[in-house]
Amino acid sequence: MNKLLSILLLxxxxxxxxxxxxxxxxxxxxxxxxxxxxxxSADKAQLEHVALPSLTYGHSSAVIENKAEFVDAIVSGRxxxxxxxxxxxxxxxxxxxxxxxxxxxxxTNNSGKIGKVKxxxxxxxxxxxxxxxxxxxxxxxxxQ
Numbered sequence: 001m002n003k004l005l006s007i008l009l010l011x012x013x014x015x016x017x018x019x020x021x022x023x024x025x026x027x028x029x030x031x032x033x034x035x036x037x038x039x040x041s042a043d044k045a046q047l048e049h050v051a052l053p054s055l056t057y058g059h060s061s062a063v064i065e066n067k068a069e070f071v072d073a074i075v076s077g078r079x080x081x082x083x084x085x086x087x088x089x090x091x092x093x094x095x096x097x098x099x100x101x102x103x104x105x106x107x108t109n110n111s112g113k114i115g116k117v118k119x120x121x122x123x124x125x126x127x128x129x130x131x132x133x134x135x136x137x138x139x140x141x142x143x144q
Contacts, residue, residue, distance in 0.1 A: 002017065009052055009099070010091065016119045019022070022099065023041065024093040024127075025091050025093060026055040027132055028091050028093060028098040028100065028125055028132050029089075029091065029123070030132075031050060031125060031131070031132035031134075032086065032089070032091075032100055032102075032123065032125075033049070033051075034046060034050055035047075035050045035134060036069065036084055036086055038050060038074075039074055039084055040079060040083075042074050042080065042082045044071060044073050044075045044136075046060070046068060047070070047071045047074060048067070048071055049054050050134055051067050051070065051071070051083055051123075051133060051134045052091070052093070052126060052128070052133045052135050053067055053131050055067040055070060055134055055135060055136070055137075056136050056137075057069070057137045058136075058138040058139060059139050060107075060119045060139040060140055060141050075112050075123070077109070077110070078110055078111055078144075079106065079108075079110060079111070080108060080109045080110055080115065081106045081108055082106075082107045082109050083106055083107040083110070084104075084105075084106045085104075085105045085106070086102040086103070086104060086105075086121075087102060087103040088102060088103050089101070089102035095127075095128035096126055096128075097124065097125070098124070098125040098126075098127075098132060099122065099123070099124055100121075100122070100123040100124075100125065101120070101121070101122050101123075102120075102121055102123075102124075103119070103120060103121070103142065104117065104118070104119050104120070104139065105117070105118045106118075114137040118139070118142060119139045119141060119142060120139065120140045120142050121137060121138070121139045121140075122137070122140075123136070124137070125135050
């Protein structure tokens with residue numbers, strides 16, 4: 001009888017743990033999509049909402065921005081997008097931290113200069129009061 005109860009308890013705990021991991025993954029995906037849409041529309045309020053005050057935002061060109069610089073670059077049009085896709089995305093969650101990797105593919109309009117970007121990106125999100133907030137971002141050049 002004790003063995004049966006132990007097995008049932010293990011099954012229930014496994015299901016609960018699996019549900020929590022799937023729930024975290026889903027809410028992280030929503031946070032990433034909110035960030036993508038905010039970047040595409042240059043929505044200052046949403047950009048500020050999705051990022052933590054201590055954000056460190058690294059570009060593939062080695063430029064590093066803080067939260068205010070990240071928001072300003074997009075809102076001002078210095079980093080503007082006419083299309084923006086996050087391709088081949090993967091998410092790993094560990095407690096209140098999530099690591100997101102994807103290919104960042106965009107058509108850009110940076111203060112009137114038209115171009116295309118296709119780079120790799122790693123994002124780190126932290127769960128704060130049930131919201132996933134961007135803590136760090138690092139972009140890198142993809143192999144040719």
